[in-house]
Amino acid sequence: MKKMPSESLIQVKQLVKYFPVRAGISAKLLGKKASYVHAVDDVTFDIASKETFAVVGESGSGKSTLGLTLLRLIPPTSGKVLFENHDIASLPEKQLRRLRKDMQIVFQDPSSSLDPRKRVLDSVAEPLSVNRSEGRTDRREKVAEALRAVGLSELQMNQLPHQFSGGQRQRISIARAIIQKPKFIVLDEPTSSLDASVQSQILLLLQQLQSEFNLSYLLITHNMAVARYMSDRISVMYVGKLVEVGSTEEIIEHPLHPYTQLLISSVLEPSIDTRLKHVEGEGEIPSPVNPPAGCRFNTRCPFAKDMCFTTEPALREIETGHYAACHFAEEISSKQQS
Amino acid sequence: MQAESTVNTVSVTDLVVSYRTSRGYLKAVDNVSLTLEKAKIHALVGESGCGKSTLGLALSRLLPEKRVTYSGKIMCKGTDLLSLHEKDVEKFRGTEIATVFQEPMTSLNPVYKIGEQIAEALAVKRHRHPYDTSSIPKPQISNRLFGANEEGVIMRFRRRGLYKQFADEVHELLMKVKIPNPERVANTYPHELSGGMKQRVMIAMAISERPSLLVADEPTTALDVTTQTRILELIGSLTKDYGMSVLLIAHDLGVVAAVADYISVMYAGRIAEQAPTRELFENPLHPYTIGLMGSFPKGRKENTTLKTIPGVVPQLGRYPSGCRFHPRCEKAFERCPDNIPPLIEVSTGHKVACFLHGG
Numbered sequence: 001m002k003k004m005p006s007e008s009l010i011q012v013k014q015l016v017k018y019f020p021v022r023a024g025i026s027a028k029l030l031g032k033k034a035s036y037v038h039a040v041d042d043v044t045f046d047i048a049s050k051e052t053f054a055v056v057g058e059s060g061s062g063k064s065t066l067g068l069t070l071l072r073l074i075p076p077t078s079g080k081v082l083f084e085n086h087d088i089a090s091l092p093e094k095q096l097r098r099l100r101k102d103m104q105i106v107f108q109d110p111s112s113s114l115d116p117r118k119r120v121l122d123s124v125a126e127p128l129s130v131n132r133s134e135g136r137t138d139r140r141e142k143v144a145e146a147l148r149a150v151g152l153s154e155l156q157m158n159q160l161p162h163q164f165s166g167g168q169r170q171r172i173s174i175a176r177a178i179i180q181k182p183k184f185i186v187l188d189e190p191t192s193s194l195d196a197s198v199q200s201q202i203l204l205l206l207q208q209l210q211s212e213f214n215l216s217y218l219l220i221t222h223n224m225a226v227a228r229y230m231s232d233r234i235s236v237m238y239v240g241k242l243v244e245v246g247s248t249e250e251i252i253e254h255p256l257h258p259y260t261q262l263l264i265s266s267v268l269e270p271s272i273d274t275r276l277k278h279v280e281g282e283g284e285i286p287s288p289v290n291p292p293a294g295c296r297f298n299t300r301c302p303f304a305k306d307m308c309f310t311t312e313p314a315l316r317e318i319e320t321g322h323y324a325a326c327h328f329a330e331e332i333s334s335k336q337q338s
Numbered sequence: 339m340q341a342e343s344t345v346n347t348v349s350v351t352d353l354v355v356s357y358r359t360s361r362g363y364l365k366a367v368d369n370v371s372l373t374l375e376k377a378k379i380h381a382l383v384g385e386s387g388c389g390k391s392t393l394g395l396a397l398s399r400l401l402p403e404k405r406v407t408y409s410g411k412i413m414c415k416g417t418d419l420l421s422l423h424e425k426d427v428e429k430f431r432g433t434e435i436a437t438v439f440q441e442p443m444t445s446l447n448p449v450y451k452i453g454e455q456i457a458e459a460l461a462v463k464r465h466r467h468p469y470d471t472s473s474i475p476k477p478q479i480s481n482r483l484f485g486a487n488e489e490g491v492i493m494r495f496r497r498r499g500l501y502k503q504f505a506d507e508v509h510e511l512l513m514k515v516k517i518p519n520p521e522r523v524a525n526t527y528p529h530e531l532s533g534g535m536k537q538r539v540m541i542a543m544a545i546s547e548r549p550s551l552l553v554a555d556e557p558t559t560a561l562d563v564t565t566q567t568r569i570l571e572l573i574g575s576l577t578k579d580y581g582m583s584v585l586l587i588a589h590d591l592g593v594v595a596a597v598a599d600y601i602s603v604m605y606a607g608r609i610a611e612q613a614p615t616r617e618l619f620e621n622p623l624h625p626y627t628i629g630l631m632g633s634f635p636k637g638r639k640e641n642t643t644l645k646t647i648p649g650v651v652p653q654l655g656r657y658p659s660g661c662r663f664h665p666r667c668e669k670a671f672e673r674c675p676d677n678i679p680p681l682i683e684v685s686t687g688h689k690v691a692c693f694l695h696g697g
Contacts, residue, residue, distance in 0.1 A: 058562040058563070058564060059562055165650040165651070166386075167650060168650065195385035195386055195589065195651060196385065196589065196590065196591070196630055196633050196634065197385060197629060197630060197633050197646065197647035197651070198385075198650070198651075199633065200632075200633035200634075200635070200644045200645065200646045200647075201646045201647075201648075203635065203644060204644055204646060207639055222562065222563060223563070224563070225634065225635050225636070226635055228635065228637070228638060229635030229636075229637065229638060229639055229642070229644065230635075230639060248638060249638070262564055263563065263564065265567075266563040266564050266566065266567050267563070267592070268566075268567070268590070268592030268593055268595060268596050269592050269595065269634065269636065270590075270591030270592045270594075270595050270619070270630070270631050270634050271595060271619055271631075272595065272615065272616050272619040272620060274592060274595040274596050275595075275596060275597075284532045284533075284534055284535075284562075284564075284565060285562070
């Protein structure tokens with residue numbers, strides 16, 4: 001997307017992930033065509049090293065599937081994911097495993113991503129044993145180091161997950177992600193299950209780890225305020241497609257796609273200026289099994305014209321580094337500038 | 339809190355709710371007073387485990403009576419709900435005080451159509467005896483063994499009949515919550531509707547008897563951000579139209595800022611601060627309130643400092659002594675660990691429980 005091949009750590013090219021919908025026996029007998037969930041549909045972007053790239057969207061937009069497909073935790077239907085010029089999507093398992101230590105993931109809910117019967121030590125050390133790299137004492141030392149890095153005490157190493165609060169558990173899963181000193185971490189809604197006061201602690205921690213270990217993040221979130229705070233660039237996803245990509249400032253200050261505008265206006269800041277103003281954009285996200293023809297946002301878009309129901313808008317560069325997939329993006333852009 | 343009793347629909351005075359546990363009685367709600375005014379939204383904000391949901395449930399005595407003890411007063415229409423016999427509370431539940439819960443999917447029955455469920459709620463509230471269960475024979479052992487449940491079959495027919503009987507009212511209610519084609523929606527099952535639509539259905543059921551108080555317990559937490567604003571809009575307009583009071587329970591100060599008229603901030607079972615919305619945001623006094631506001635990411639990391647509250651939210655039963663916020667408070671001093679700060683009115687309608695501001 002952006003032309004900086006020397007710097008980009010990850011390049012995603014036309015990534016597609018369809019899930020087949022299991023048809024009932026009656027449908028099979030009637031010879032109905034198999035249908036698919038278009039979870040990720042032709043997505044292209046790149047992430048530079050040390051960059052935070054946010055993917056924002058509502059539930060059902062395919063953003064979590066994108067994160068999982070990117071790491072080949074689920075195999076993509078088609079497309080390429082280049083990680084330092086190795087194609088993760090087609091690499092044989094053995095070689096992929098060697099790359100795995102550079103790519104990690106942190107999930108939304110730490111109480112389900114940590115094994116309740118495993119000590120913190122064992123959970124955090126698990127990536128090490130997969131890569132069979134360390135001896136026993138070395139292992140304890142590395143875990144202690146990772147725990148200190150996320151602000152926990154190494155004395156808590158032998159405790160079980162239930163002895164920790166939600167925020168501390170998320171710290172443990174972050175420790176597990178960083179123990180092998182990866183280059184890239186997918187953060188899938190890392191703060192969504194946490195309380196407000198704890199959310200900010202985790203955001204600060206992630207920020208500090210990024211500069212300490214030179215990490216790149218793919219931050220998946222539904223929260224525009226979190227994306228704005230954390231990321232260098234934001235992409236907006238809607239029913240499997242990226243509808244807008246650009247620098248955080250550009251996206252927040254000059255959103256070009258009506259869906260991005262809707263998302264930004266839905267941010268409720270804790271301040272007296274946040275009284276509800278009615279924003280256009282009725283309805284909810286359509287089913288990714290049969291996405292609407294033309295622009296996928298046409299069912300909710302307050303500005304939809306005939307063209308939007310027939311032709312699908314392409315994601316194209318409207319201003320330098322700012323891409324949008326709306327037929328009227330140029331128009332909106334020139335209006336904003338005047 | 340005193341005077342103006344004519345505009346108050348429900349007032350809570352010195353409410354204590356304790357759970358009986360193996361470690362003795364634990365006070366989940368500790369000495370809380372609230373006034374809920376007509377046609378106003380009173381928000382109750384706090385983090386998980388602070389007792390806000392317990393308080394919401396206590397208002398219509400929905401907590402298991404065997405394991406809970408109450409003290410204090412909940413006055414509604416001149417009656418103290420806490421002094422009533424459990425059976426008499428029924429007269430208030432759903433009709434005077436209605437509740438909407440966080441997760442609409444678990445509140446709706448997945449095997450009945452929307453219309454049937456709303457009709458049933460209407461029937462129950464109207465007559466309180468929708469089906470005379472005594473006339474229905476108890477299922478025979480043999481029936482149970484073969485999976486036939488006569489009661490279930492009869493109920494099913496009754497529900498359909500009820501929907502026919504109340505169809506017009508059901509459609510009207512669905513219109514009130516701005517569901518575009520009520521006839522179609524009434525004939526769908528819950529799984530066919532989106533989260534936002536389901537929450538609208540729950541609100542429709544709750545407002546059917548024009549309750550004086552609607553308790554909305556995190557009504558938008560399970561929803562997407564765009565749907566969240568729609569539901570808040572709806573709650574806001576219903577409050578005005580129906581002249582009911584709303585107790586909006588939320589963990590998100592942004593949600594509260596959007597619609598509330600008055601805010602109570604709760605921490606570890608106690609009220610930390612109470613003020614009208616504008617006053618609270620312009621002049622927050624309690625360090626916890628200030629901390630909560632500061633922990634919202636307002637701008638970008640390059641040019642904003644994100645504040646945090648150190649430590650973790652204390653769990654029920656492990657509450658610290660004195661001011662319960664003192665271990666996490668930057669401004670704590672000698673008095674805080676040993677003395678409980680009283681809730682003091684510092685300016686009109688603005689109360690705070692902190693030794694920095696009197697007490």
